[in-house]
Amino acid sequence: MPFIDSVDKAHDAARRINDAFKAEGKRPIIFSTLIQAELSKIIEASNGMVMDLIHTFVIPLEQEFGVKSTHTVGRSHNIADSDDYKNRIEAINFSLAHDDGQSHKNLAMADVILVGVSRSGKTPTTLYLAMQYGIKAANYPLIPEDFERGKLPSGLLSFKDKIFGLSIAPDRLSEVRNERRPGSKYASLENCRYEINEAEAMMRREGIQWMSSTTKSIEEIATMILQEIKSDKRAY
Amino acid sequence: MPFIDSVDKAHDAARRINDAFKAEGKRPIIFSTLIQAELSKIIEASNGMVMDLIHTFVIPLEQEFGVKSTHTVGRSHNIADSDDYKNRIEAINFSLAHDDGQSHKNLAMADVILVGVSRSGKTPTTLYLAMQYGIKAANYPLIPEDFERGKLPSGLLSFKDKIFGLSIAPDRLSEVRNERRPGSKYASLENCRYEINEAEAMMRREGIQWMSSTTKSIEEIATMILQEIKSDKRAY
Numbered sequence: 364m365p366f367i368d369s370v371d372k373a374h375d376a377a378r379r380i381n382d383a384f385k386a387e388g389k390r391p392i393i394f395s396t397l398i399q400a401e402l403s404k405i406i407e408a409s410n411g412m413v414m415d416l417i418h419t420f421v422i423p424l425e426q427e428f429g430v431k432s433t434h435t436v437g438r439s440h441n442i443a444d445s446d447d448y449k450n451r452i453e454a455i456n457f458s459l460a461h462d463d464g465q466s467h468k469n470l471a472m473a474d475v476i477l478v479g480v481s482r483s484g485k486t487p488t489t490l491y492l493a494m495q496y497g498i499k500a501a502n503y504p505l506i507p508e509d510f511e512r513g514k515l516p517s518g519l520l521s522f523k524d525k526i527f528g529l530s531i532a533p534d535r536l537s538e539v540r541n542e543r544r545p546g547s548k549y550a551s552l553e554n555c556r557y558e559i560n561e562a563e564a565m566m567r568r569e570g571i572q573w574m575s576s577t578t579k580s581i582e583e584i585a586t587m588i589l590q591e592i593k594s595d596k597r598a599y
Numbered sequence: 600m601p602f603i604d605s606v607d608k609a610h611d612a613a614r615r616i617n618d619a620f621k622a623e624g625k626r627p628i629i630f631s632t633l634i635q636a637e638l639s640k641i642i643e644a645s646n647g648m649v650m651d652l653i654h655t656f657v658i659p660l661e662q663e664f665g666v667k668s669t670h671t672v673g674r675s676h677n678i679a680d681s682d683d684y685k686n687r688i689e690a691i692n693f694s695l696a697h698d699d700g701q702s703h704k705n706l707a708m709a710d711v712i713l714v715g716v717s718r719s720g721k722t723p724t725t726l727y728l729a730m731q732y733g734i735k736a737a738n739y740p741l742i743p744e745d746f747e748r749g750k751l752p753s754g755l756l757s758f759k760d761k762i763f764g765l766s767i768a769p770d771r772l773s774e775v776r777n778e779r780r781p782g783s784k785y786a787s788l789e790n791c792r793y794e795i796n797e798a799e800a801m802m803r804r805e806g807i808q809w810m811s812s813t814t815k816s817i818e819e820i821a822t823m824i825l826q827e828i829k830s831d832k833r834a835y
Binding site for chain 1: 602648695819826
């Protein structure tokens with residue numbers, strides 16, 4: 364229940380908690396991030412079991428820092444003006460413009476370039492990296508023409524140090540592709556096996572770091588890529 | 600510091616915490632989400648001030664539910680197989696395919712269609728809605744041709760109930776557009792004022808709900824839109 368910022372809204376929330384308790388006969392578990400003591404008290408007086416995610420930590424933090432919290436609501440909402448926020452929006456625009464090998468322009472500005480066969484998870488991962496961390500992430504598909512030539516797409520050759528590969532289990536890839544183009548050669552297990560074999564062989568040959576996205580969420584893939592980028596930067 | 604999943608890595612983390620303490624003369628504040636007691640103990644024995652985001656809440660939850668936590672690491676990583684996760688990936692693909700009025704196809708499947716002038720924040724918001732909530736969000740620019748005709752783009756007329764508008768203060772819009780095309784008519788304050796006036800007049804005339812994105816982050820805009828969608832659904 365977002366935007367609980369008045370006594371009325373807090374009472375309304377407490378009423379809904381109490382209704383749920385009545386209907387289910389069990390205390391609803393409430394995770395609260397309210398910071399105004401007046402509103403917290405109203406929720407705490409309900410029939411819910413309240414886990415206070417803010418005050419639980421704010422009190423020891425106040426002691427540690429020797430400073431009282433101002434308990435001001437909405438401070439995070441100023442982020443729209445910050446440089447960090449602008450970087451994130453800029454990174455989203457960059458990642459969109461460099462999705463699926465659309466543009467070779469400004470690749471020098473990319474923080475990371477993901478490569479992999481079609482449907483290996485590149486696009487959602489680049490968008491997540493941009494949106495969450497402000498990372499300028501381009502992505503490039505590895506396609507059958509690249510495998511025939513036996514070389515990375517030529518636009519990428521000068522950026523090898525920031526290329527990161529994604530692979531995926533052939534049967535999983537076939538499943539995903541079949542949802543998009545059922546029964547196609549593109550989606551067939553045989554073709555998926557061929558593409559994955561070729562892509563992994565190419566990444567090994569070119570010395571590109573890569574990981575399998577088969578059982579990983581975009582959050583997890585992004586965090587792993589971030590670790591690689593950071594540890595590279597640290598090494599410089 | 601992600602992926603601390605062994606005694607060695609925990610000791611390494613504790614060492615870095617102790618180094619920071621030595622360098623700064625102040626206890627580093629550690630927010631820990633470790634769930635293995637063995638690893639938590641190593642971090643707690645460091646010179647950091649540890650705020651344990653998991654055990655602080657897990658213990659009362661165990662009591663409330665009458666069930667012991669299995670303290671298993673990595674459970675959230677199974678999400679890549681869940682329907683929720685597939686919906687999110689599908690929503691991202693949908694939102695990309697329907698970015699900036701690219702396609703009229705399957706608009707009936709959209710959960711929400713954002714409209715607004717160029718650079719009012721539609722694209723990042725639709726991607727966030729898709730990525731975070733699995734909402735299929737299309738977006739459509741309102742352009743000078745629409746204002747001359749005095750009508751919404753014709754492809755949208757049958758979907759008025761799921762259209763949501765974004766507006767923005769003219770001076771902020773001019774600032775954002777000037778970053779992209781410095782000194783252009785497109786970015787001029789006069790033109791931005793004209794487009795915003797026309798867009799807001801059109802949304803009012805067509806009875807479209809809208810909000811200003813000027814001081815709001817994409818997280819906040821998305822949460823507000825979500826509230827509108829949900830309360831609509833609840834009303835049916």
